[in-house]
Each structure stands twice: as C-alpha cells, then as structure tokens.
Amino acid sequence: MDLPVIAVDLVAMLIIAYALYYPRHRRKDLVVAFLVVNVGVLGVSTVLAQSTVGAGLGLGLFGVLSIIRLRSEEISHSEIAYYFASLAIGLIAGLSTTITATMLIMTTLIVIALAVCDHPKICARSRRVTVRLDHAVGTDSEATIACERILGIAPEHVTILDIDTVNDTAHVVARYRPQVTSPVTIGGES
Structure with a gap:
C-alpha cells in the first residue's frame, strides 16, 4: 500500500x-x-x-x-x-x-x-414524525387535519400505518417542513 x-x-x-x-x-x-x-x-x-x-x-x-x-x-x-x-x-x-x-x-x-x-438548498429539510392519534381516522385528509392540529403546521404528506377501531386510535406518519422563524429583535436591532 x-x-x-x-x-x-x-x-x-x-x-x-x-x-x-x-x-x-x-x-x-x-x-x-x-x-x-x-x-x-x-x-x-x-x-x-x-x-x-x-x-x-x-x-x-x-x-x-x-x-x-x-x-x-x-x-x-x-x-x-x-x-x-x-x-x-x-x-x-x-x-x-x-x-x-x-x-x-x-x-x-x-x-x-x-x-x-445532502445539500440543504437542493433537498430542502423536512421532518418525519410518527403520531398516535387519539381517534381512528379512515382517510388521509382526516389524518392530515388531525396531524395539523397536533403539529401546528400542515403536513405535506401523511401515511396511515394502522387503524385500531377497538381502542379508537390511529398510527400515522407525517412529513412536514418546519416553519422558519424570523430572528428575535431587541430594541429594534436584529
């Protein structure tokens, strides 16, 4: 070598x-x-x-x-x-x-x-989270609304993994882009 x-x-x-x-x-x-x-x-x-x-x-x-x-x-x-x-x-x-x-x-x-x-400007960062909903949902739109309520942001894509009608829950995966927060200004300066 x-x-x-x-x-x-x-x-x-x-x-x-x-x-x-x-x-x-x-x-x-x-x-x-x-x-x-x-x-x-x-x-x-x-x-x-x-x-x-x-x-x-x-x-x-x-x-x-x-x-x-x-x-x-x-x-x-x-x-x-x-x-x-x-x-x-x-x-x-x-x-x-x-x-x-x-x-x-x-x-x-x-x-x-x-x-x-892997460059952040080419492939914008997104997040993936698994959520256990406290009620069974049957459609992607219902899951999207429930995830938006929990996450505080509308997910770009939701996949229902399983629905438990006995316990009235659903297990979903949501993909979303976190909101960019503006810098906090103090005394008019940033």
Missing part, C-alpha cells in the same frame, strides 16, 4: 465527516463511526488484498458487522449513505496499490454525490 493512497482516503473522509456531515447533522457520534469504519475497512481490505484469504470472506464479515451496527440504533437514510460512503472509500483505497485515475475519480465522485445530494 502506498502512503499517498492512505492520504487520499483520509482527506476524502475528513471532508465527508467535518465539512459535509457534521455541519449539516451535528452528530459527533456518527462522525467518529464514519471515520473508524473507513479506517477499519481500509486496513482489512489492504490486508485481504495482499493475502491468500478470500476478499469475499472478509468483506462479507464487514457487511454483517455493518448491518448489525446499523440495526442497533435508528438512523436516517442519509446517515446510512454516509456509512456506505465510508465503507466504499475504504474499500477503494484498500484495494488500490497506488493512486490511479480510477481511484481518484471514484473517491471524488462519492464525495461530490454526498455534497450535492
């Missing part, structure tokens, strides 16, 4: 973790996870690429470990994308013996994809 390959991997991951993910999502625990997963995959894929043990076996073990970790706490789909990017960049670097155009292009493409696809 070439030290410049490791440097490319680490620079890409520092950009992903500290320039993209943390400023947008503010979860320090996942920054650590992304970096450690990347370095771990980089190390294992480097060793597997140079050994007689099948790379498929090693990568399969990492896949199982990743699935277990991802299932142990609820994280968003965008955070799963960051995990996948960490794994992919580690694999690309670990299986590369020197810096190649393909390695640089694929690593850069992953970083750019995260930067663009």
Whole structure:
C-alpha cells in the first residue's frame, strides 16, 4: 500500500465527516463511526488484498458487522449513505496499490454525490414524525387535519400505518417542513 493512497482516503473522509456531515447533522457520534469504519475497512481490505484469504470472506464479515451496527440504533437514510460512503472509500483505497485515475475519480465522485445530494438548498429539510392519534381516522385528509392540529403546521404528506377501531386510535406518519422563524429583535436591532 502506498502512503499517498492512505492520504487520499483520509482527506476524502475528513471532508465527508467535518465539512459535509457534521455541519449539516451535528452528530459527533456518527462522525467518529464514519471515520473508524473507513479506517477499519481500509486496513482489512489492504490486508485481504495482499493475502491468500478470500476478499469475499472478509468483506462479507464487514457487511454483517455493518448491518448489525446499523440495526442497533435508528438512523436516517442519509446517515446510512454516509456509512456506505465510508465503507466504499475504504474499500477503494484498500484495494488500490497506488493512486490511479480510477481511484481518484471514484473517491471524488462519492464525495461530490454526498455534497450535492445532502445539500440543504437542493433537498430542502423536512421532518418525519410518527403520531398516535387519539381517534381512528379512515382517510388521509382526516389524518392530515388531525396531524395539523397536533403539529401546528400542515403536513405535506401523511401515511396511515394502522387503524385500531377497538381502542379508537390511529398510527400515522407525517412529513412536514418546519416553519422558519424570523430572528428575535431587541430594541429594534436584529
């Protein structure tokens, strides 16, 4: 393994973790996870690429470990994308013996994809909340009205997950965009 390959991997991951993910999502625990997963995959894929043990076996073990970790706490789909990017960049670097155009292009493409696809101005932030309504509703419009009453804002989309007519409740998922509040002014200054 070439030290410049490791440097490319680490620079890409520092950009992903500290320039993209943390400023947008503010979860320090996942920054650590992304970096450690990347370095771990980089190390294992480097060793597997140079050994007689099948790379498929090693990568399969990492896949199982990743699935277990991802299932142990609820994280968003965008955070799963960051995990996948960490794994992919580690694999690309670990299986590369020197810096190649393909390695640089694929690593850069992953970083750019995260930067663009998770940008708040391109994909406006929305929230998802699961609500247990205190009365059974049968239509999306009824669920929308009930969620608006609870949330104080009209949801953009409501999905009824289940209706319990015995207990007169409904379980729904509502997606909405939080209202942007204007800054508070004190003494005429903002």
